[in-house]
Amino acid sequence: MRQGKDWGYTTEFFRNSTSSAHHLEIKKGGFCSEHRHTHKHNVFYVISGELELTIWRGKNKDVTVITAGQTTAVPPDVWHRFKGLTDVECIEIYQVFLTEPDIKRRTKGGKK
Numbered sequence: 344m345r346q347g348k349d350w351g352y353t354t355e356f357f358r359n360s361t362s363s364a365h366h367l368e369i370k371k372g373g374f375c376s377e378h379r380h381t382h383k384h385n386v387f388y389v390i391s392g393e394l395e396l397t398i399w400r401g402k403n404k405d406v407t408v409i410t411a412g413q414t415t416a417v418p419p420d421v422w423h424r425f426k427g428l429t430d431v432e433c434i435e436i437y438q439v440f441l442t443e444p445d446i447k448r449r450t451k452g453g454k455k
Contacts, residue, residue: 350374350427353435362438369394369427377424383437385417392431398423 345354350373357364369392377399387394389409396407396415399422408428409415417423 365435367433367435369431371427371430374426375424377422379420379422382419382439384419386436388414388434390432393428394431394433395426395428
């Protein structure tokens, strides 16, 4: 479903239990809030335009500009924000890696 945002549009086109993918249409000058994801890895792949991605690690600020065919990633728990330096079309992927066992046993298996 295509969803309007102040900065443009997002359309989620894939979702399962550990990942989702969105098509973003970012207006020139449009930007998202400064935010972080507790568990999600965030990957951006630019189809067209110039996307500025700012990340903050403590007091350090890193600004990266990616263009068509380029990718960049933001790990979990890192503050970040994107901005369209031009009109931008990109794919945004969220992925969660399970870092602990995801099985809880009620009984013990065996052989009779």
